[in-house]
Amino acid sequence: MAVLPRRPKGPPLNALRAFEAAARLGGFVAAAEELSVTPGAISQHIKTVEAWADLPLFRRNAQGVELTASGRELAGEFTLAFDHLAAATQNLRNLSPSVEIHIAALPSVAQLWLPARLGRIRSIRPGLKFSVTAMETPPRLSRELFDLSVFIGEPDGTTDQIVIAQDVMFPVCAPELAEGFDYETTPLLHDQTWHDDWRRWSEATGTNVSDPTKGPKYSLYGLAVEEAKSGAGALMAHECLIEHALKAGHLVRMSAQVCATGRALLMNLPHPSRRRPELDEIVELLREG
Secondary structure, eight states: OOOOOOOOOOOOHHHHHHHHHHHHHTSHHHHHHHHTSOHHHHHHHHHHHHHHHTSOOEEEETTEEEEOHHHHHHHHHHHHHHHHHHHHHHHHHHTOSSOEEEEEEOHHHHHHTHHHHHHHHHHHOTTOEEEEEEOSSOOOTTTSOOSEEEEEEOOOOOTTEEEEEEEEEEEEEOHHHHTTOOTTTSOEEEESTTTTHHHHHHHHHTOOOSOTTOSOEESSHHHHHHHHHTTSOEEEEEHHHHHHHHHTTSSEESOSOOEEEEEEEEEEOOOGGGOOTTHHHHHHHHHHO
C-alpha cells in the first residue's frame, strides 16, 4: 500500500502577497489599494503569515505599522520572488496566439485621448484587440498584467518611459460664450483632481481672475470638458486632452497665454523582455495620433 505522508505547507500565496505589498509600500492601506482588497483583509493575511512563522513581521502603533528587523530582512526576497512570478506570468500570457493589448490610463486620457487613436489602429490592424482600464495612479508594470500605461505626470527620464507631449494649460469655452467673455461673470469649471488649475494659470500669466476657486466642480475631467462644450462655463484646458475638441470647433481658446505645469503626457512600457512583439508598432501608432 502506497504511503502518502502529509507534507509541510506554507502560508497561502495571497497572504504572502499581502505581506510583500505592505512591506514594499510601507503600510496596510497602500497594500490594500494595490491589491484591491480592504486594509482589514491585508491585516488578517499578515497575521496568518506571522502565526505560521511564529514571528512578528510588523509593529502596530497609533501612527501605523513598521517592519520588524525580521520583516525587513525578508521583504526584499519576497519582492524579488513576486517580480519573477509576475514576469513569468506576463511571458506566459504573451505566448498566446490571440493578441489583446491591455492599457492602463488616467480616466481623462482614457476618455479624451485614447479612443480616436485606438480607432485608427484598429483600421490599420483589425486583428488587434484592446482593453482599457481607467485608474487614478499608474500601475507597476513590473508586477501587473498591463502592456502599457498612459498618464499625466512628471517624467522620470527612464528608458521605458516616452514623453508624448508637455502638459500646458489655457482657458477654453464653447463658441457661443466667446463673445463678451470675461473672467468675472463666466462660470469657471473645475476638475476635482486638478482643482488648482485656474489659480496656477492666473498667477503664471499675470491674468486677473478675482476668485479662481469659484464655479462647479467635477469628479472627472471628461465631464468638465463635456460641460464646457455645452456652454456651462469656461474650463482650464490641458492641451493634450482637448486637441480634438479644438479642431472640431466644439471649444475655442480664450487666451494665447499658456501655463506649463511641469508635467507631461507619458507612456510607460514594461521591460523589453516582457513586451509583446506587436507593442513597438502600437506605440508608434499611438504617438503619431
